[in-house]
Structures are given as structure tokens and as C-alpha cells.
Amino acid sequence: MKVPMLNLPAQFKNIRAEVLSELHEVFETQYFVLGPRVKKLEEQMAALAGMPHGIGVSSGTDALILSLLAIGVKPGDEVVTTPYSFFATASAIVRVGARPVFADVDEASFNLDVKKAAAAVTSKTKALLPVHLFGLVCDPQAWRDLAARHGVRLIEDACQAVGARRAGFTAGGIGDLSAFSFYPTKNLGGAGDGGMVLARDEELAKLVRMDRVHGGRDRYYHDRVGICGRLDEVQAAVLLVKIKHLSEWNERRRKTAALYNELLKGTPVTTPAAPSDAYHTYHQYVLHAPRRDELREYLRGREIGCDVYYPVPLHLQPCFAFLGCRQGQFPVAERLCAETLALPMSAELTEAEVEAVTGEIRNFYGRAVV
Numbered sequence: 001m002k003v004p005m006l007n008l009p010a011q012f013k014n015i016r017a018e019v020l021s022e023l024h025e026v027f028e029t030q031y032f033v034l035g036p037r038v039k040k041l042e043e044q045m046a047a048l049a050g051m052p053h054g055i056g057v058s059s060g061t062d063a064l065i066l067s068l069l070a071i072g073v074k075p076g077d078e079v080v081t082t083p084y085s086f087f088a089t090a091s092a093i094v095r096v097g098a099r100p101v102f103a104d105v106d107e108a109s110f111n112l113d114v115k116k117a118a119a120a121v122t123s124k125t126k127a128l129l130p131v132h133l134f135g136l137v138c139d140p141q142a143w144r145d146l147a148a149r150h151g152v153r154l155i156e157d158a159c160q161a162v163g164a165r166r167a168g169f170t171a172g173g174i175g176d177l178s179a180f181s182f183y184p185t186k187n188l189g190g191a192g193d194g195g196m197v198l199a200r201d202e203e204l205a206k207l208v209r210m211d212r213v214h215g216g217r218d219r220y221y222h223d224r225v226g227i228c229g230r231l232d233e234v235q236a237a238v239l240l241v242k243i244k245h246l247s248e249w250n251e252r253r254r255k256t257a258a259l260y261n262e263l264l265k266g267t268p269v270t271t272p273a274a275p276s277d278a279y280h281t282y283h284q285y286v287l288h289a290p291r292r293d294e295l296r297e298y299l300r301g302r303e304i305g306c307d308v309y310y311p312v313p314l315h316l317q318p319c320f321a322f323l324g325c326r327q328g329q330f331p332v333a334e335r336l337c338a339e340t341l342a343l344p345m346s347a348e349l350t351e352a353e354v355e356a357v358t359g360e361i362r363n364f365y366g367r368a369v370v
């Protein structure tokens, strides 16, 4: 059975009429950028995470850049982050002229290890930037405590964790600022690029709002050099339809993850950790898999989607060579890059598809159910 990694056409089938009707409205009004729909989405995203301010922006990457600019991160500053994430987590720091300082991740949760991050804080540290990777929220209190202890800002990369929760907090509602991505493959995905910054503080929200339109106080009067980072009404229209389904879709992902966990028992793979205080939303369902590369080829050969997130840890990306990191410096992140494999995951995945995927994994390892 052919099983895609993600089934956006199946998702669209269920919301087609509503999405097309909303898009029709946008085109009738011809109001395309930073309009009423963006404002409504900002309010709904802020409410979801329990934050007072939402600012719609052009992508998750720009949400990170705008957050860093708002807190004044500049050349000479350091930002502590994870080497096991999507590229933009670290590139945003470099884009504003600062230095990403990596610390290793926790093997079970895949998230930045808060104790190792604490050891990486220096007098130059301006912010901490943990990532709620694959939909698992980092320990909220531990990160808030660490930021408070050192008097530095906490920015959450919540790009993979919309609607995820942990210990009384919702992703994006833990730090001073948080960044979301609405890239089409995300749990809440638009029809192109889009993102959101959430801010706790009115002043920081104001700066992000200014900087997304070139740092303009008023049109053509610039106090700051911002970026072109606006969100458009087409994205907001699609996202406002989809956000109504978010909790149901996240719940379905969790059920699918539970079924995978069950059907993979007795195989040599390690299924993803889900701490009891976490509401994991499984942006990706990621295994530790012995003979990972062979398994990937085997599954692909049988038209089962699977992917490696991420094959190269950030500290070993050629463009970050100037940071002077070396192979072996963050052994857990390096091991995860070599050993993990993401399986198909979406709210639309059927039980039969999960059975087909896990059946092929069993065939690959040649093991019987125990």
C-alpha cells in the first residue's frame, strides 16, 4: 500500500467549500495584506497560547528574526539554542548578526537539554531559544527559571508545536516571545508562507509590529530598519478555516501516534518519548531506528513515505563553520541525525495505513510480535 508522509489533498477535501468561499471573499474585497483576517488570526493565535499579543508575519523564519530584533539582539551577542532543529532556528540568529551558541539535546525528548543550555550561558548571552521539536513542548518551568536566573529573554521556537501543551502551558505561551510557522506542511498550514509572533509585553509587540513593515512608525517614517515581513489575507483566510479544526486534528495525530506505539512494540525501534505532563501534537512521529538508512530505503522501495529530520546537525552545517564547532562536540544531536526516522503522520492517516507502515517495519527487521 502506498502511504504518503503527509496527505494535504485529503485534508483539503474536507474543508474545500469553506476555504474556497473565504478565498472568494478575499478576492471580492481586493484587500490582500494585513487586513481584518490577519487581525482575527492574530487574536485567535494569541488566545490559543494565552498570550496578550499576536503579530502576523511572513514566515516562521521571519517570526524568529523579528523576535530577535525586538529584544535588541545584535552583533557581539549570543543566543543559546539547539543543534538539532530546522536550519532557520540558528540562521535567524546569524541573520541579525549574533552568534548561535549550541548545547546538546536530550536523547529521549530530542529537545535542547536545559542543564546543558545553562552551562552554555555567558555574559554575552542575550536570549535562550529552545525549540518544541516535533510537537513536544520543552519543560516550561525549567526554561522560565533559567531565563529568570540569568536575566535573559526566553524566545520559543514553536514552529512545530501549534496547540501543543505541557504542565499548564501552551506552546508559545511560555517565554517573552514565540515564533510560529504556517508553512503548508505544518499542523496549521496555510497556502504558502506565513508565520506569527506572540508577545507577552506590549512594547515588544509594538516593535515587532513596526519591524514587520520596515520599522516604520508611520508610513514612510522609519525609526528602525525592519524587514518586509507582512502576512497576507489569503493565508489568514485559509488559516482561519483550518484553526477551527486544529484541536480535532491534533487529537487525531495523537491517536495515530498511540497506534504506531502499540503496533511497533517488540520491534528494535524506540518510539517517541511522551512525558506524562505533555500534550504532544506529533508534528512529526520520529523513531530511533537501528540500521536507519537501510530501513529508509526499504520503506521507500515499498512506497511508504519516511524522512530524516535532520540529516546534519546545525553545528556541522558548512555555513556555520565560522563558529568553530567540531564533529563530536554534541554527540547526542549527532547520533539522532544518524539514527532517527520520521514516519507518515497527518490527521488524515488511516488505521489501515498505519498497519501497512508498521507491517513493513516488522518485515524489515524480520521480527515476530512479542
Ligand SMILES: Cc1ncc(COP(=O)(O)O)c(C=O)c1O
Residues within 6 Å of the ligand: 059, 060, 061, 062, 085, 086, 088, 089, 131, 157, 159, 160, 180, 181, 182, 183, 193, 194, 195
Ligand atoms: C523548528 C522550526 N523553526 C523555524 C522554521 C521556519 O519556518 P518557515 O519555514 O515558515 O520560515 C521551521 C519550519 O520550517 C521549523 O520547523
